[in-house]
Amino acid sequence: MKKRATLIASLMLGSTLTSPAAHAQPANETENVDVEQPGKEEVDISAPGGGGNVIIVRGQFIPDPVRATPEVVTVLGETEIARTADGDIAGSLQRVTGLSVVGGRYVFVRGLGERYSLALLNGLPLPSPEPLRRVVPLDLFPTSVIASTVVQKSYSANYPGEFGGGVINLTTKATPDEPFLKFSTSLSGDSETTSKLGYTYDGSDSDIIGYDGGLRDIPGGLAAAIGQNIPISVGTEFSSLDLQNFAASLNNAETNLIQRNSDIPANFSAELTGGTSFDVGDANIGVVATAGYENSWRTRGGIQQTSQGIVNIDGNPGLLPDQDFRFVTTENRIVVNGLLGLSAEIGEHKLRFTNLYIHDTSKEASIKAGVDAINVDEETLLNQGRTSWFERQLFTSQFVGEFQFGNFSLDLRGAYANSKRDAPYQRSYSYAYDDLIANDFVNDLTSPGESARVQFSNLNDDVYGGGIDFGYETDIGIPLNLSAGYAYYLNDRQAERRDFRFVPANGLPNPIDQERIDFLLSDYNVFTHEIELREVAAQSSVPAYEAQLEIHAGYGQIDAELADGLRLNLGVRYEDADQTVTPILLSGAGGIAVASGISNDYWLPAGTLTWNFADDMQFRLAASKTIARPQFRELAPQQFLDLDTDRTFIGNPLLTDSELTNIEGRFEYYLGEGERVTLAGFYKDIKNPIENVAFVQGGGTLFTGFSNAPSATLVGAEVELVKYFPLYDLGSGFFEDRRLLLAANYTYTKSEIQVGADDLAISPVTLQPTAASNLFDDGDRLTGQSKHVANLQFGMEREEGSLSQQTMLLTYNSPRVTARGPQDQPDLVEKTGWRLDLVLREEMNIAGQDFELKFEARNILGTDYTESQTLGDTQILNNAYAVGTRFSMSIGLNF
Numbered sequence: 001m002k003k004r005a006t007l008i009a010s011l012m013l014g015s016t017l018t019s020p021a022a023h024a025q026p027a028n029e030t031e032n033v034d035v036e037q038p039g040k041e042e043v044d045i046s047a048p049g050g051g052g053n054v055i056i057v058r059g060q061f062i063p064d065p066v067r068a069t070p071e072v073v074t075v076l077g078e079t080e081i082a083r084t085a086d087g088d089i090a091g092s093l094q095r096v097t098g099l100s101v102v103g104g105r106y107v108f109v110r111g112l113g114e115r116y117s118l119a120l121l122n123g124l125p126l127p128s129p130e131p132l133r134r135v136v137p138l139d140l141f142p143t144s145v146i147a148s149t150v151v152q153k154s155y156s157a158n159y160p161g162e163f164g165g166g167v168i169n170l171t172t173k174a175t176p177d178e179p180f181l182k183f184s185t186s187l188s189g190d191s192e193t194t195s196k197l198g199y200t201y202d203g204s205d206s207d208i209i210g211y212d213g214g215l216r217d218i219p220g221g222l223a224a225a226i227g228q229n230i231p232i233s234v235g236t237e238f239s240s241l242d243l244q245n246f247a248a249s250l251n252n253a254e255t256n257l258i259q260r261n262s263d264i265p266a267n268f269s270a271e272l273t274g275g276t277s278f279d280v281g282d283a284n285i286g287v288v289a290t291a292g293y294e295n296s297w298r299t300r301g302g303i304q305q306t307s308q309g310i311v312n313i314d315g316n317p318g319l320l321p322d323q324d325f326r327f328v329t330t331e332n333r334i335v336v337n338g339l340l341g342l343s344a345e346i347g348e349h350k351l352r353f354t355n356l357y358i359h360d361t362s363k364e365a366s367i368k369a370g371v372d373a374i375n376v377d378e379e380t381l382l383n384q385g386r387t388s389w390f391e392r393q394l395f396t397s398q399f400v401g402e403f404q405f406g407n408f409s410l411d412l413r414g415a416y417a418n419s420k421r422d423a424p425y426q427r428s429y430s431y432a433y434d435d436l437i438a439n440d441f442v443n444d445l446t447s448p449g450e451s452a453r454v455q456f457s458n459l460n461d462d463v464y465g466g467g468i469d470f471g472y473e474t475d476i477g478i479p480l481n482l483s484a485g486y487a488y489y490l491n492d493r494q495a496e497r498r499d500f501r502f503v504p505a506n507g508l509p510n511p512i513d514q515e516r517i518d519f520l521l522s523d524y525n526v527f528t529h530e531i532e533l534r535e536v537a538a539q540s541s542v543p544a545y546e547a548q549l550e551i552h553a554g555y556g557q558i559d560a561e562l563a564d565g566l567r568l569n570l571g572v573r574y575e576d577a578d579q580t581v582t583p584i585l586l587s588g589a590g591g592i593a594v595a596s597g598i599s600n601d602y603w604l605p606a607g608t609l610t611w612n613f614a615d616d617m618q619f620r621l622a623a624s625k626t627i628a629r630p631q632f633r634e635l636a637p638q639q640f641l642d643l644d645t646d647r648t649f650i651g652n653p654l655l656t657d658s659e660l661t662n663i664e665g666r667f668e669y670y671l672g673e674g675e676r677v678t679l680a681g682f683y684k685d686i687k688n689p690i691e692n693v694a695f696v697q698g699g700g701t702l703f704t705g706f707s708n709a710p711s712a713t714l715v716g717a718e719v720e721l722v723k724y725f726p727l728y729d730l731g732s733g734f735f736e737d738r739r740l741l742l743a744a745n746y747t748y749t750k751s752e753i754q755v756g757a758d759d760l761a762i763s764p765v766t767l768q769p770t771a772a773s774n775l776f777d778d779g780d781r782l783t784g785q786s787k788h789v790a791n792l793q794f795g796m797e798r799e800e801g802s803l804s805q806q807t808m809l810l811t812y813n814s815p816r817v818t819a820r821g822p823q824d825q826p827d828l829v830e831k832t833g834w835r836l837d838l839v840l841r842e843e844m845n846i847a848g849q850d851f852e853l854k855f856e857a858r859n860i861l862g863t864d865y866t867e868s869q870t871l872g873d874t875q876i877l878n879n880a881y882a883v884g885t886r887f888s889m890s891i892g893l894n895f
Contacts, residue, residue: 045075045148046171046352046400047123049158049411049469049483049557061616061670076149115628115658115690116164122171122354124398124415125160125465125489130360147173153682154608154622154664157555157571158469158485161604163626164660164684172354174343175286179276184852184892189266191862192884193299198264198330199365201387202254208295210334210361216389216424218456219249222533226456226498230587232535240505243532247502250454250533253518255425258365258385264330267888269294286343294335301328302865302881306702308374309823310871318874319825325370325384327881332363348404355397362390376449381433383441385517388641391422396463409471411485419461426455426641429517442513443520445504445531450513452521453536457497457640464490481559483571489551493632496544496584497639498535505530541639541650544584547632551577565612575627576601581635581653596635596653602627620666630655630690634706642704647879652706654762659687676722684714689753692783693775694819694828695765702878704819705764709753709776714785716749727796737800741807743793751782780827781817788814795839803843803852811835818867826869828878836860852892859885 119126152159153166160167189195204215218226225232225246232238232246275288305321313320336359344351368384376382398415431441432449443450469485502521508529512520525531557571582595606624613619633640636651666680688708695703725740759772781787795807812834819828838857843850867879 045150045169046402047120047150047158047169048413048467048485048487049123049156049471061672062612062618062668074151074153076151115631116166118160118162118164118167120167120169121356121396122352122398122400122413123169124400124413124467125417125463126170126396127394127417127419127461127463127491130392130421147171154620155604155606155624155626155662156569156608157557157573157604157606158483160487160489160551161553161573161575161602161627162629163624164628164658172339172341172352172356173275173288174341174350174352175277175284175345176275176288177277179274181272181274181895182892183270183272183895184890185268185270186854186888186890187266187268188296188856188886188888190298190859190884190886192301192882193264193297193330194266195263196299198261198297198299199258199328199367200261200330200332200363201256201258201365203363203389204254207332207361207363208334209293210336210359210391212389212391212424215251215254218424219246221249222246228587229584231537232498232500232533234532234534240530240532243534244526244530247521247531247533248523248526250521251425252521255387255389256427256429256521257516257518258367258387261330264297264299267294267296269296269890282346284345286341286345288339288341288343290337290339292335292337294333296333297330298333299328299330300881300883301326302879303327303877304368304370304879305876306374306696306878307825307869307876308696310825313872313874316872319869319871319876320874321876322373322378323370325368325382327366327368329364329366334361334363335359350400350402352400352402353398354400356395358394360392360394362388362392364388364390372449376432380449382430382449383433384428384430386426386428388426389424392420394419407473409469411467411469411471413468414466415464417461417463417465419463421457421459423455423457426457428453438510438514440514442510443517444508444513445502445520446507452502452517453500454502454533455497455499457495459493459495462490462492464488478563479561482557483559484556485554487551487553487555489549489553491547491549491632493547494544495547495632495636495638497541498543500533501536503532503534505532542583542637543586545581545636545638546584547579547581547636549577549579549629549632551575565618567610567612568607569610570607572606573604574601575604577629579629579635581632581651583637583653594653598629598655598657600657602659616670618668620664620668622662622664622666624662626660626662628658628660628686628690630657630706634690639703647702647704649704650764652762652764652767654767655690655706656688656708658689658708661685671723674722675724676720678718678720680718682714682716682718686712686714686782689782691753691776692819693764694822694825696822697765702822707761707764707775709761709780710755710759710772712751712753712782714749714751714782716747718745718747720745726799737798738796738804739799741793741795741797743791745791747789749785749787749789751785753780753782754778755780775820780820783817783819783827786813786816788812802845803841805839805841807839809837809839811837821869826871828867828869831866831868833863834861835863850894852894854888854890854892856888856890857885858888859883 148171150169150171151166152169155163204213206213225238225242228237230236232243234240234243269292271290271292273288273290275286277284277286279285304323304325304327306323307319308322310317311320312318338357340355342353364387366386368382370382371378371380372382394417396415396417399413401412403410429443429452430449431443432447434440434442443452445452465488467485467487469483471481471483473479473481506529508520508525512525512529515525519525521531553573553575555571555573557569559567559569561567578597578599580595580597604625604627606622608620608622611619633649634651635653635655637653639648639650641648662682662684664680664682666678669677671677688710689712690706691709693705693707695705697703722743725742727735727738727740753776755772755776755778757773760769761772761775762768763770763775790812792810793807795805797806798804813832815829815831817827818830821827836859838860840855842853844853845851862883862885864882865880866877869876869878
C-alpha cells in the first residue's frame with residue numbers, strides 16, 4: 001500500500017480537498033411593453049401574448065413592470081443586471097429569489113431540477129447549445145445585449161405548457177435611445193488553476209479559437225465504413241487488414257498524448273458591443289450588435305469513488321469504495337458569440353429581427369490513478385487517461401412583430417434555430433502497474449485494466465417555432481381585455497455515437513506494452529502486432545437515433561378588473577403533442593429497433609387573482625395545471641457522457657409525461673422606489689415525476705438512468721427584502737451622495753415522493769416494470785431539489801453621477817440529490833454550500849474618455865464541491881474536488 005500511495009502522489013496534482021404612473025398593462029402584456037418609470041430606466045419586455053392594452057389599477061407605488069402582469073414575476077432591467085457585475089445572465093439571476101445556479105451555468109427555479117425550468121428569447125423557443133441538456137447555459141448570454149430578464153413563477157396560458165418551476169424570458173436590446181459603442185476586456189484566474197500544474201494535449205493549431213482545423217475529421221476509409229451502418233469488427237465485411245488500416249489512420253499523438261503544463265494560463269475575454277438608431281421616413285430603425293470571445297481554464301483535482309453495494313462493517317451496514325481514484329482534469333473552454341439585432345418602431349408598432357450565434361468548445365484532458373476492485377483487483381494500481389473535444393454550436397434567427405391598432409393588438413413571432421454537438425476523438429486508455437516483471441505501468445490492450453478506446457459522436461437539432469397572438473381591450477362596465485393565440489413548435493434531432501477499441505491479434509509482448517500511448521498505437525506497432533480497430537457494442541445502447549417533438553397549441557385568456565383594485569386573469573391552453581424516438585441499429589448486429597412515442601393532448605387552465613388593497617400593497621393567488629415532458633436524451637437508449645459530472649447517462653424509452661398542479665399565494669409590499677418586501681407560499685402536486693436513478697452495470701461502471709416515480713408533492717415558502725439606507729447623515733464628502741443596499745431572499749422547499757405498496761415503475765436497467773419501492777423510498781426528496789436557497793447582497797453605491805458600487809454577495813444552496821442510489825444504496829447527494837463574492841465597480845473619465853473598472857473576487861470562502869453517498873459512519877465520495885477562489889480585473893471603454 002505504501003508503494004501504491006507513492007505512485008498516486010507522483011501522478012496527481014498536489015491539491016487538497018479540504019412614484020410611478022397609475023396605469024398598468026393587462027395580463028396578456030407581460031408581454032410586449034415598454035414601461036417607463038419616472039427616475040428609472042425604461043424596461044423593455046417581449047414575451048408571448050397580445051400587447052398594447054391598458055387597465056387602470058389602484059396601486060400608485062407598485063413598479064410598472066410588476067403591475068403589467070397579474071402573475072408572480074421578477075423583472076431585471078439593465079441596472080439590476082449590471083449590479084452583480086457577473087458579465088453574464090446566469091450570474092445575475094442567481095441573486096433572484098428562489099433561483100439557484102448549478103455549475104455556474106444552469107439556472108434552476110426554486111431549487112428544482114433542469115426539467116422544471118424553461119428559457120425563452122424574446123418569447124420564442126431557445127434550444128440549448130448543449131443539446132444533451134434541456135436547460136440553457138445562461139452564462140453564454142452577455143449582459144451587454146440583454147435589455148431585461150423576466151422570471152415568471154406562476155403559470156399563465158400564453159406561455160408553453162411545459163412550465164414546472166418557472167420561465168426565464170430574455171429580451172434582447174432593440175432600438176437604442178442614443179448611439180453607443182462599448183469595448184471591454186478582462187483577465188481572471190483562480191487559486192486552483194492559474195499558474196498551477198494541469199494537463200492538456202496538442203490538438204489542432206486552431207484550437208485556441210475553439211474550432212477544429214480538420215485534425216479531428218474522421219479519416220476517409222473509416223468514415224466510409226461508418227456510413228455503411230454495419231458493425232466494424234472481425235467477422236463482418238472487413239478484413240483484419242482493413243481494421244488495422246482504420247487503426248493506423250487515426251490521428252495519434254495530437255489527440256492522445258496528455259502532457260503536463262506547470263503554468264496553466266490566466267483566463268481572457270473581450271467583447272465589443274455597439275448600437276445606433278436613425279429615422280427612415282416614419283420609422284425609427286435600430287441596430288444592435290455584439291461580438292465576444294472568451295478563453296478560460298479550469299483544473300479540478302479530487303476523488304472519484306464507486307461502491308458495488310452495502311457491506312457489513314464491524315456488525316453495521318456500510319459502504320466501501322470498490323473503485324477508488326484520484327483524478328485531475330483540466331478543461332480549456334473557448335466561447336465565441338455574436339448577436340445582430342435589427343428593429344423598427346413605426347408609430348405604435350415594433351418589429352424585431354434577432355440573430356444569435358454561440359460557439360462553445362470544451363477541450364479536456366484528464367488523468368486518474370487508483371484501484372478498481374470490480375474489474376481488476378483491489379491492489380493493482382491503474383493509471384488512466386482521457387482526452388476529449390466537445391464542439392457545441394447554436395444559431396437562432398427570429399422575427400417578432402408587435403402591432404397596435406387602437407384597442408386591438410396583434411403579435412407575430414417566428415424562429416428557426418439549429419443546435420449541434422460534435423465530439424470527435426474522445427480517447428481513453430488504461431495502464432496497470434506490473435510489479436512482477438516490468439516494475440512499471442503496462443498496457444497490452446487486452447488484460448483487465450489495460451485498454452485503449454476512441455469514440456466519435458455527433459448530434460444535430462433543428463427547431464422551428466412560431467405563433468400569433470391577438471389582444472382586444474373593451475369595457476363592459478368593467479375594463480376587460482381578451483387575448484387568444486396559436487403556437488407551433490417542431491424539434492427534429494439526429495444523433496450518432498460509435499465506440500471503438502484497439503485490440504491486437506495476439507497480445508503485446510514486453511517491453512512494447514510499457515510504451516507511452518502514442519508510441520503504443522503507432523503505425524509500426526499497429527501493423528507489426530496486428531492491432532485492429534474493433535467496434536464496441538455498448539450494452540443496452542444504440543449507435544444512432546432520430547427523434548421528433550411536434551406541438552400544436554392554442555390558448556384563450558381574459559383579464560378583467562372586477563372591482564376597484566381587484567383583478568382577475570383567467571385562461572386555458574390546449575396542447576397536442578407527438579414525441580417519438582426511433583433507434584437505428586447496425587445492420588447484421590442483431591436486435592430489434594423499437595420506436596417509442598408519447599402522444600398526448602392536454603387542457604391546461606390557469607388563473608390569478610390580484611387584490612391591490614392599498615397603493616403600495618397587493619396580494620396574488622394563482623392556480624394552474626402544467627406538464628413536464630421527458631427530453632430526447634431521457635428517452636433515447638444511447639449512452640452519453642456528461643462533462644459536468646463525468647458520468648455516463650442512458651435513456652429510458654418507456655418514460656411518460658409528468659403532470660403538475662400548482663397553487664401559489666403572494667403578498668407584496670413596496671416600501672419606496674426599488675424597495676420591497678414580499679412573502680409567498682407555494683404548493684405543487686406532481687404525477688409521474690421523472691427522476692435520475694443510478695445503477696451499476698458493465699463491470700461496475702456507474703450509470704445514471706431515468707424512471708417515473710408514482711407521484712410527488714412540493715411545498716415551500718419565499719421571503720424577500722430590498723431596502724436602501726441613505727448615508728448623507730454621516731457627513732459631507734465621500735458619503736453625501738451614497739446609500740447602502742440590503743437585499744436578502746430565502747426560499748424553503750420541501751418535496752416528497754409518494755410510493756405505495758402496489759405502485760410500479762420502469763427499471764432503467766431492465767426496462768421492465770418493477771415495484772416502485774425498488775427504485776424509490778416513500779418520502780424521498782425529488783432529485784435536483786434544494787431545500788434551502790438563500791441570497792444576501794450588502795453594498796454601497798453612488799445615487800447620482802458616475803457609477804460607483806461596492807457589493808458583497810453571499811449565496812447558499814443546501815444539499816440536493818443528484819440521483820437515486822443504486823441497488824438499495826443511499827442517494828447521491830451534491831453539496832455546494834456557501835459562496836461569498838465581492839464586486840467593485842467604478843466609472844471614471846480620463847482625458848475625456850469614459851472608463852469602467854471592475855474587480856471581482858468569487859468564492860472567497862473557497863467552498864469545495866462534493867457529491868457523496870453516506871451510510872452510517874461511512875461515506876463514498878462519488879465526485880469531490882476543490883473549486884478555488886477566482887479573481888478578475890476588467891476594463892470597459894464607453895465611446
